[in-house]
Amino acid sequence: MESPNGQELISRRSNKDVSLLELRDRLAEFAAVRGWDKFHSPRNLLLALVGEVGELSEIFQWKGEVERGLPNWSSNDKEHLEEELSDVLLYLVRLADVCGLDLGQAALSKLIKNARKYPVVKP
Numbered sequence: 596m597e598s599p600n601g602q603e604l605i606s607r608r609s610n611k612d613v614s615l616l617e618l619r620d621r622l623a624e625f626a627a628v629r630g631w632d633k634f635h636s637p638r639n640l641l642l643a644l645v646g647e648v649g650e651l652s653e654i655f656q657w658k659g660e661v662e663r664g665l666p667n668w669s670s671n672d673k674e675h676l677e678e679e680l681s682d683v684l685l686y687l688v689r690l691a692d693v694c695g696l697d698l699g700q701a702a703l704s705k706l707i708k709n710a711r712k713y714p715v716v717k718p
């Protein structure tokens with residue numbers, strides 16, 4: 596079967612909330628069925644993550660300040676950005692998983708810690 600193109604992938608999207616646990620499990624399966632589990636060590640995943648952050652940075656490099664919502668970007672440029680953001684997220688989720696950590700719970704705890712550190716200052 597032919598692999599779907601970008602437009603087909605976008606039209607298949609639903610409004611269903613995507614959980615970190617679902618991404619974690621889909622990534623684990625993706626690696627397992629390809630025999631890539633052995634390559635997904637914490638260090639390798641960290642390096643892959645940093646590489647993808649570099650690719651993400653290239654999109655913004657030399658552009659000057661960019662308006663929120665990217666009103667002047669083409670759909671191709673937005674799709675490219677979505678892909679690089681996704682690569683970063685996917686490697687991050689996978690890294691947390693192979694480290695045996697629950698990223699969603701950790702992020703919630705960190706948000707609470709941040710709120711305590713930076714209390715709301717009323718004018």
Ligand SMILES: Nc1ccn([C@H]2C[C@H](O)[C@@H](COP(=O)(O)OP(=O)(O)OP(=O)(O)O)O2)c(=O)n1
Binds near residue numbers: 631634650682686
């Ligand atoms: N050993 C690997 C290789 C890839 N991936 C997955 C995670 C990323 O979402 C994506 C990264 O794929 P590529 O290395 O092909 O990177 P790009 O998609 O960015 O391609 P390119 O670097 O050609 O732009 O594939 C993975 O899980 N494990």
